[in-house]
Amino acid sequence: MLEIVVEKLGMAPWIASYILLPILIFAARILDVSIGTVRVVFIMQGNKRLAPLIGFLESFIWLVAVSQIIKNVDNLISYIAFAAGFATGTYIGLIIEEKLAIGKVLIRIITRKEALELIDFLKEKDFNFTIVPAEGKYGKVNVLFSVIKRDRLQIILEGIKQYNPNAFYTIESVKSATEYPQEISRRRFAFLSHLTSKRK
Numbered sequence: 001m002l003e004i005v006v007e008k009l010g011m012a013p014w015i016a017s018y019i020l021l022p023i024l025i026f027a028a029r030i031l032d033v034s035i036g037t038v039r040v041v042f043i044m045q046g047n048k049r050l051a052p053l054i055g056f057l058e059s060f061i062w063l064v065a066v067s068q069i070i071k072n073v074d075n076l077i078s079y080i081a082f083a084a085g086f087a088t089g090t091y092i093g094l095i096i097e098e099k100l101a102i103g104k105v106l107i108r109i110i111t112r113k114e115a116l117e118l119i120d121f122l123k124e125k126d127f128n129f130t131i132v133p134a135e136g137k138y139g140k141v142n143v144l145f146s147v148i149k150r151d152r153l154q155i156i157l158e159g160i161k162q163y164n165p166n167a168f169y170t171i172e173s174v175k176s177a178t179e180y181p182q183e184i185s186r187r188r189f190a191f192l193s194h195l196t197s198k199r200k
Contacts, residue, residue, distance in 0.1 A: 021072060022081035025065050029085025030092060032061035037093025038100070045103040046175055101151040104174040109144040109160060110136070111167040118163040122146070125155055147177045 039054040065082065072078050109115070115131065122129050129146040148156065153171065160167050 017072060017075055018077050021068060021075065022077045025068055025078050026081040026085040026088075028061050028065040029082055030089040032058050032065065033086055033089025034093040034096055035061070037090070037097050041097050041100065041102055044173055044175060101149075101153070103150050104147055104177055105150050105153055106145065106147050106172045106174050107153065107156055107169060108172075109146075109164070109167050109169045110134075111142050111144070111164045112136075112138070112140075113164070115142050115144060115164055115167075118144070118159055118167075121159040121163055122156070125159070127152075127156065147174055 035054055035058045039051055039058060042051040042054065065085075069075075069078055069082055109118070111118075119129075119131065127146055127148060129144055131142055131144045134141050134143045146156065160169060
């Protein structure tokens with residue numbers, strides 16, 4: 001394939017081998033590693049449709065890149081391009097994963113002082129949460145749990161920074177979660193209110 005392109009463009013063989021080929025390998029690795037990161041995200045979210053399709057595309061691009069390496073086994077620049085593409089693709093994949101903000105996360109907040117202001121903040125922003133008293137190494141603490149959509153995580157982090165900046169918190173990915181009973185009731189109430197208003 002590369003030979004055909006070189007022939008049609010009238011390109012010098014050394015330019016194709018040591019410039020064009022490494023650039024193509026570098027780009028292919030960025031693409032397949034970035035796609036791989038997105039595939040992992042979909043797997044963690046239990047998406048059975050998109051994950052296999054993305055996996056197919058990822059494998060195909062990887063095979064194309066590796067086949068070119070094998071054909072040009074004595075080309076050191078291609079090896080460097082392959083590794084550099086993997087590193088760059090990993091970085092870009094992390095950025096894409098962060099921007100997508102797909103799925104839900106569990107945030108666990110542990111604070112030594114009362115979290116009344118933070119609780120009010122969460123209520124104001126319409127977050128569901130559970131808070132329980134607990135015992136830590138240095139005495140009594142409060143542990144607050146909340147399962148939220150990932151794209152709303154930054155709102156809670158800003159609330160922690162504002163009201164409980166010394167709080168310890170952890171964030172974990174959640175594959176699946178049922179809805180809070182309050183949320184289900186709220187939706188039913190809204191639906192019933194809608195039907196009632198239509199009848200009137």
